[in-house]
Amino acid sequence: MKIRAFITHKKAEHFADCQDRFSINTDTKSAAVSDGMSQSIFQKIWAEILADTYTKDTCWHPSEDIENKKVREELSVIWRERVDNRLRELQEEGKLTYLAEGMLAQGKSAGATLAGVRFNGQSWNGDVLGDTCVVEVEKGNIVHIHTSQDNNAFDNYPDYYDSNPHKEGKGKPKAICGQLQSDSLLLIVSDPFSDLFCELQKQDKGKVPTLIEQVLALKTHNDYEKLISDWRTNYGMHNDDSTLAIIEYDGSDEFSMEVVDDIRNLESAEEPCPLITRNSPFEKEPASPSIQEMPAIENETTQLKRENAALKEENKALTQKNKELEKKVDELNRKGGLLNRVGKYVGCSRRKKKK
Numbered sequence: 190m191k192i193r194a195f196i197t198h199k200k201a202e203h204f205a206d207c208q209d210r211f212s213i214n215t216d217t218k219s220a221a222v223s224d225g226m227s228q229s230i231f232q233k234i235w236a237e238i239l240a241d242t243y244t245k246d247t248c249w250h251p252s253e254d255i256e257n258k259k260v261r262e263e264l265s266v267i268w269r270e271r272v273d274n275r276l277r278e279l280q281e282e283g284k285l286t287y288l289a290e291g292m293l294a295q296g297k298s299a300g301a302t303l304a305g306v307r308f309n310g311q312s313w314n315g316d317v318l319g320d321t322c323v324v325e326v327e328k329g330n331i332v333h334i335h336t337s338q339d340n341n342a343f344d345n346y347p348d349y350y351d352s353n354p355h356k357e358g359k360g361k362p363k364a365i366c367g368q369l370q371s372d373s374l375l376l377i378v379s380d381p382f383s384d385l386f387c388e389l390q391k392q393d394k395g396k397v398p399t400l401i402e403q404v405l406a407l408k409t410h411n412d413y414e415k416l417i418s419d420w421r422t423n424y425g426m427h428n429d430d431s432t433l434a435i436i437e438y439d440g441s442d443e444f445s446m447e448v449v450d451d452i453r454n455l456e457s458a459e460e461p462c463p464l465i466t467r468n469s470p471f472e473k474e475p476a477s478p479s480i481q482e483m484p485a486i487e488n489e490t491t492q493l494k495r496e497n498a499a500l501k502e503e504n505k506a507l508t509q510k511n512k513e514l515e516k517k518v519d520e521l522n523r524k525g526g527l528l529n530r531v532g533k534y535v536g537c538s539r540r541k542k543k544k
Contacts, residue, residue: 192447194450196430196431222240230299235300303316317362324382324386375436377436
């Protein structure tokens with residue numbers, strides 16, 4: 190099996206902001222992609238845990254309810270430990286973490302999708318949850334897009350795993366399986382690819398072979414960056430974190446890692462932008478407020494309203510005091526003018542008497 194895997198971030202953002210994660214394990218012959226939801230907190234930690242666990246622990250079958258619940262409870266503990274470690278790191282860097290700590294105390298959590306496959310020879314089985322999908326390609330054409338949800342209704346609220354074991358998350362993981370032939374390949378993709386491929390399958394299938402040909406031509410990370418930029422411009426691929434894992438059969442059952450991105454290396458190599466300071470405990474602010482964020486936002490809004498009301502009262506008092514001072518000045522000016530007129534009158538009278 191020939192393996193290539195690539196990852197990049199939204200346009201105008203950085204690798205430090207990227208919430209996607211993928212994992213390739215040559216020992217277990219497994220691959221997985223997970224997409225952290227922007228409407229949750231510490232989501233990329235949760236995405237990394239899900240992807241890594243799927244490729245490491247082959248006994249975990251997400252579509253099996255009892256086992257899935259047990260594993261998710263164990264993973265939730267790991268997530269919280271890593272979050273606590275991250276909070277300590279942020280505090281050591283002098284960053285404020287009270288908002289994150291408050292949300293965690295309220296039971297706020299992370300959400301992430303998952304898609305993964307495991308190979309036994311040319312046969313594979315897998316699991317999908319949400320709009321991170323496994324795409325089957327034969328002879329340059331897409332023959333199946335595996336997702337746990339209706340691919341006609343991809344939106345901003347996909348099926349997902351919740352890092353809080355007391356929450357259900359959304360949707361049910363779906364088990365999938367197949368066999369990889371010499372003229373076929375598997376793509377494991379995050380939602381920008383899923384959405385684009387689904388739309389083309391419905392509206393313009395003739396363009397699909399060209400896109401698959403471009404995918405197969407990828408040799409380097411720079412090639413991938415160019416492809417993403419071109420697809421966003423020419424095919425309307427939406428601007429989001431984008432991950433792509435390509436699995437081709439090359440006559441061998443072993444995983445051969447051709448080109449595999451390392452997001453930590455990409456992040457380290459990236460030049461920091463001097464105009465951006467990441468003081469957020471979440472490292473990346475959600476694109477829009479979520480239901481989970483609303484209590485903290487409402488509390489902060491209430492506090493700001495109180496401060497604003499106090500400032501208005503203070504300004505009102507100062508305005509009143511200023512008016513009183515202006516009145517006193519006017520009174521003094523009036524008295525000064527009266528005294529001046531009296532002085533002139535007295536002086537005039539004295540001159541007349543002398544005459």
